[in-house]
Amino acid sequence: MxxxxxxxxxxxxxxxxxxxxxxxxxxxxxxxxxxxxxGSGVFLLCGAIARRGAAAGMGGDPVPQALLITGIVVxxxxxxxxxxxxxxxxxxxxxxxxxxxAPAAAPVSPQxxxxxxxxxx
Amino acid sequence: xxxxxxxxxxxxxxGLAVWAIVAREDFxxxxxxxxxxxxxxxxxxxxxxxxxxxxxxxxxxxxxxxLLIGAVAHLRGSAAAVSAEPTSTPVxxxxxxxxxxxxxxxxxxxxxxxxxxPTLAHHVADNIADTGVGxxxxxxxxxxxxMDTLLExxxxxxxxxxxxxxxxxxxxxxxxxxxxQSDPNGILAYAARVLxxxxxxxxxxxxxxxxxxPGGKFQGATILAAMWxxxxxxxxxxxxxxxxxxxxxxxxxxxxxxIAIGLAGVLTxxxxxxxxxxxxxxxxxxxxxxxxxxxxxxxxLLLLGAPRRGVQS
Numbered sequence: 001m002x003x004x005x006x007x008x009x010x011x012x013x014x015x016x017x018x019x020x021x022x023x024x025x026x027x028x029x030x031x032x033x034x035x036x037x038x039g040s041g042v043f044l045l046c047g048a049i050a051r052r053g054a055a056a057g058m059g060g061d062p063v064p065q066a067l068l069i070t071g072i073v074v075x076x077x078x079x080x081x082x083x084x085x086x087x088x089x090x091x092x093x094x095x096x097x098x099x100x101x102a103p104a105a106a107p108v109s110p111q112x113x114x115x116x117x118x119x120x121x
Numbered sequence: 122x123x124x125x126x127x128x129x130x131x132x133x134x135x136g137l138a139v140w141a142i143v144a145r146e147d148f149x150x151x152x153x154x155x156x157x158x159x160x161x162x163x164x165x166x167x168x169x170x171x172x173x174x175x176x177x178x179x180x181x182x183x184x185x186x187x188l189l190i191g192a193v194a195h196l197r198g199s200a201a202a203v204s205a206e207p208t209s210t211p212v213x214x215x216x217x218x219x220x221x222x223x224x225x226x227x228x229x230x231x232x233x234x235x236x237x238x239p240t241l242a243h244h245v246a247d248n249i250a251d252t253g254v255g256x257x258x259x260x261x262x263x264x265x266x267x268m269d270t271l272l273e274x275x276x277x278x279x280x281x282x283x284x285x286x287x288x289x290x291x292x293x294x295x296x297x298x299x300x301x302q303s304d305p306n307g308i309l310a311y312a313a314r315v316l317x318x319x320x321x322x323x324x325x326x327x328x329x330x331x332x333x334x335p336g337g338k339f340q341g342a343t344i345l346a347a348m349w350x351x352x353x354x355x356x357x358x359x360x361x362x363x364x365x366x367x368x369x370x371x372x373x374x375x376x377x378x379x380i381a382i383g384l385a386g387v388l389t390x391x392x393x394x395x396x397x398x399x400x401x402x403x404x405x406x407x408x409x410x411x412x413x414x415x416x417x418x419x420x421x422l423l424l425l426g427a428p429r430r431g432v433q434s
Binding site for chain 1: 128165192196217246269277
């Protein structure tokens with residue numbers, strides 16, 4: 001088995017692990033973490049495919065490799081936005097639950113907008 | 122020998138990924154994720170993607186890790202509100218089934234990949250001389266597929282707008298991040314004085330060498346942003362209020378120059394984002410040079426998050 005196949009199989013398992021964490025984790029931060037594991041698995045899979053395309057004296061196909069760099073940066077910006085949303089949710093409700101029932105905790109900030117009715121989030 | 126190394130690497134990566142998913146403590150999970158990102162960097166080296174390895178180390182492991190650690194520290198004490206709603210056992214089994222199916226399908230795909238593999242490397246090798254740069258990744262990012270890079274720079278700006286728009290009304294236009302607390306004799310303040318000169322040289326070098334060797338503006342900008350963040354975390358300077366004009370001009374200057382050069386391509390060459398014959402290398406360097414400060418600012422500000430303190434405070 002060559003390195004590309006080995007890391008390709010590793011990537012397939014990482015995608016599964018990330019997906020599992022994304023579904024079963026109840027803490028939104030852990031969901032973001034699992035989302036990143038899932039994403040890096042997809043990137044690694046593309047990387048293994050790029051490695052198989054080695055030709056013309058290059059160690060891998062440079063086109064997918066360049067697009068992976070773009071992908072990693074965009075994944076970071078999505079993560080930053082998700083974390084900011086989570087921190088805002090915590091600042092407004094004092095909790096980070098994703099349950100439909102609005103948490104019992106009263107709004108912490110006096111500037112907090114009125115709570116959306118359950119189900120509208 | 123190299124196979125043993127790869128098998129060990131894969132085992133460690135999978136083990137750390139499991140740890141990041143199932144660990145009880147959030148902080149422990151994030152630390153596991155950072156180690157996972159660094160090991161993934163080694164996997165990229167094994168796959169001959171040195172440019173991707175640099176990006177993964179700087180952004181995938183480094184910046185994302187710092188971002189998540191910051192979030193964990195912020196959310197301390199909220200765990201009680203979450204533990205009341207564990208996922209039910211049937212859902213867990215269902216999730217395991219779905220996950221196993223997806224992974225199984227991917228494994229079959231990996232084992233059934235066509236041989237010989239399709240590749241665009243020959244096209245890149247045939248046309249790289251026209252761009253004047255020696256690193257094929259840079260040629261793809263800034264010549265053959267420069268539209269992707271332009272849109273990526275704009276996506277980063279949109280993400281920052283999204284983060285900023287989550288500020289409360291009273292802190293809009295204010296400073297992101299916590300109030301700086303400086304211990305002028307502390308080890309952090311010492312590191313924040315000693316490291317930035319080295320970091321700025323390394324970051325600039327990685328940016329500059331990217332034309333012909335692995336490296337480039339994203340990796341360089343991440344190192345520069347890390348130095349900026351280090352000085353802010355040590356409390357030596359405060360984060361700028363997001364209403365500052367220089368800040369906003371700096372954020373959009375890079376993408377705007379990119380678009381301007383792209384539009385000039387319609388007149389001087391034959392299409393948007395195409396370069397006139399012989400001028401490709403200087404134009405690519407100009408775009409990278411303009412994007413470097415913009416990317417440094419946007420990466421640093423994304424990490425700082427929404428403004429939390431009003432302009433007065």
